[in-house]
Amino acid sequence: NKTILLASRPQGTPTLDNFKFEEREVPALQEGQVLLKALYVSVDPYMRGRMSDADSYVAPYKVGEPISGGIVAEVVESNTDQFPKGTVVLGNLPWQQYIVHHGNGLRKINPAIAPLSYHLGILGMPGLTAYIGLLHIGAPKAGDTVVVSGAAGAVGTVVGQIAKLKGCRVVGIAGSDDKTSYLKQELGFDATINYKTATDLKAAIKEACPDGVDVYFDNVGGEISDAVYLNLNNFSRIAICGQIAYYNSTSVPTGMRVEPILLKRKAMMKGFIVSDYAADFESAAEDLAKWVQEGKLQYQETIMEGFDNIPTAFLGLFSGQNTGKQLVKVAAR
Ligand code: NDP
Numbered sequence: 001n002k003t004i005l006l007a008s009r010p011q012g013t014p015t016l017d018n019f020k021f022e023e024r025e026v027p028a029l030q031e032g033q034v035l036l037k038a039l040y041v042s043v044d045p046y047m048r049g050r051m052s053d054a055d056s057y058v059a060p061y062k063v064g065e066p067i068s069g070g071i072v073a074e075v076v077e078s079n080t081d082q083f084p085k086g087t088v089v090l091g092n093l094p095w096q097q098y099i100v101h102h103g104n105g106l107r108k109i110n111p112a113i114a115p116l117s118y119h120l121g122i123l124g125m126p127g128l129t130a131y132i133g134l135l136h137i138g139a140p141k142a143g144d145t146v147v148v149s150g151a152a153g154a155v156g157t158v159v160g161q162i163a164k165l166k167g168c169r170v171v172g173i174a175g176s177d178d179k180t181s182y183l184k185q186e187l188g189f190d191a192t193i194n195y196k197t198a199t200d201l202k203a204a205i206k207e208a209c210p211d212g213v214d215v216y217f218d219n220v221g222g223e224i225s226d227a228v229y230l231n232l233n234n235f236s237r238i239a240i241c242g243q244i245a246y247y248n249s250t251s252v253p254t255g256m257r258v259e260p261i262l263l264k265r266k267a268m269m270k271g272f273i274v275s276d277y278a279a280d281f282e283s284a285a286e287d288l289a290k291w292v293q294e295g296k297l298q299y300q301e302t303i304m305e306g307f308d309n310i311p312t313a314f315l316g317l318f319s320g321q322n323t324g325k326q327l328v329k330v331a332a333r
Contacts, residue, residue, distance in 0.1 A: 001026050002307055004095040006061045009052055013248040013318060018051065019067070019311040026098050034106075035077035036089065036099040038307070041328045042070035042120040043314035044154075048247040057273050066094035070120050072109065073099065074333055083108070088333070090119050097307055097330065113289060116333070121154055121325035122299045123288055129241060129274040130158035130217075131284045135166075136277070137239035137270050138215040142167030145209045147228050150219025151192070152179035154325035155241060158288075159217045160189050161297050168215070171208045173224055175320040182323060187298055201227035212236075221245045226256040232265045240271040248318065300324030307331075 007020035029035055046058070047069055053060045061067050071093040078085045082103055089106040093099050109119050121127060133155075140146050146163040150156045151172025160183065163170045171191045172183040180192035191208035198204040205213070205227050212233035218225050222245030232238075246253045262269055277284075291297040302322040304313040307330045317326055 001096065001098045003066050003097075004307075004310055005065060006051060006063050006067055008063060010048075010248075012250050014048065014051060014315060016311055016315070021308070024096065027100055029077055029079045029100060032080045032102060034075045034080060034083045034101050034103060036073035036091075036093065036101055037076045038071050038073050038093070038095075038097055038099065038330045039088070039333055040072040040117045040120055040303075041095060041307075041310055041330055042124075043310065043317060043326050043328065044069060044125075045242060045244050045247060045317050047314060048318075057275075066096060068092055068094045070125060071095075071099075072116050072119055088116055090124065095310055114292060117301060117303070117325075117327055117329075118292070118299065120327055121301060122158055122292060122297065123285060125274060126154035126325060127158050127288045128277070128281055128284050130155045131162060131288060132274055132277045132280060133239040133241045133272055134159050134162055134215070134217055136280070137272055138163075138217055138237050140166050140168045140215045143169075144214035145169045145171065145211055145233075146215040146217065147171045147173065147205065147209065147213050148217040148219070149173045149195075149224050149228070150242065150244065151183055151189070152176075152323050153219065154322075156217075156219055157183070157187060157300060157324055158297065161187055162291075163215070164188050165291065165296060169209075169211075171205070171213075173205075173220075173228075179320075179323055182300070186300075195224050202230045205231045215239075217241060219244065222253070223255070226258075229256070229258050229261050232261060232267050234265050234267075236265055236267045238267060238269040240269060244318070302326050304328045 005020045010018045050061045075083045075087040088109045091106040146168045148159045152174040160170045169190045172189045173193045183189040193204045213231045216238045219242040221243035310328045
């Protein structure tokens with residue numbers, strides 16, 4: 001039974017050396033406990049924050065202890081009627097092949113609704129993040145121009161498609177031509193920008209947004225965002241969802257001052273963390289599931305195979321290896 005521990009806190013970009021594999025015995029099941037077999041493991045950018053010990057909205061991982069995150073798992077032994085053998089659950093669980101668990105905090109998944117992995121992506125935390133950030137903070141109206149950075153990722157792909165459903169002009173910024181063609185051809189984005197090859201980002205955004213930017217859903221920060229800010233409209237709304245461009249920074253990020261623009265454009269900028277919106281999860285998840293079932297939302301995953309590849313899959317998020325949601329398939333059901 002393998003587990004993956006945090007070996008050390010990364011300085012700058014994490015490497016495989018920050019992770020350690022260890023064999024652990026599976027303890028005997030007590031009354032009320034279940035034995036879970038991990039099926040799909042989610043790797044997410046926020047985990048980089050938890051690898052460091054800086055103050056944040058989730059507690060840091062402890063050095064020498066297992067890393068944890070969203071996992072879809074199957075109950076393979078059960079000592080409780082609440083989770084019979086064969087039940088599939090979603091939980092915040094340690095990166096471990098087999099996990100003994102007391103059941104608290106586990107959510108049952110209905111395998112009939114959608115593929116199991118979707119509950120870590122479009123029907124799970126990233127989908128809810130897209131839905132809540134865009135609709136609650138971005139508040140797009142039909143005809144608005146919505147720009148999303150990190151557009152080809154787990155959150156970004158859903159943001160852009162929901163904005164299309166709301167009748168907006170949607171512009172996606174991503175890091176490769178394969179990604180930008182996917183956004184345009186498969187997901188129906190109106191325009192896209194490859195930020196790695198664009199020579200003048202401000203001009204590229206102006207060209208893609210001839211009527212200016214009404215809503216900016218920011219997954220990345222940095223110079224990409226600066227260029228968007230230079231194209232904001234009056235009364236625009238900016239949802240600060242992620243700042244991945246800074247997650248590996250070792251010093252305080254500096255750059256353009258955005259306040260004069262926010263003032264002149266009477267713009268609203270708001271950071272948010274999806275877990276604060278738990279009261280809205282049920283209705284948001286219902287909408288997302290309906291749109292997926294009706295074929296109104298397309299969904300893409302990048303799935304690596306094998307427990308040993310979890311750290312590699314995680315590191316790939318910082319070089320843009322994934323299109324859509326990055327997952328690791330650890331075992332079959
Ligand atoms: P993604 O699937 O988007 O994966 C990360 C992507 O970020 C990569 O594929 C890469 O795409 C891009 N990227 C990596 N480094 C940089 C960089 N330096 N500059 C620009 N782009 C970069 O991840 P998620 O969809 O899961 O998350 C997207 C963002 O949303 C993250 O910042 C995450 O922390 C945040 N988030 C926030 C939540 C909240 O509650 N506020 C909840 C969930 C996620 P490319 O090839 O385009 O560079």
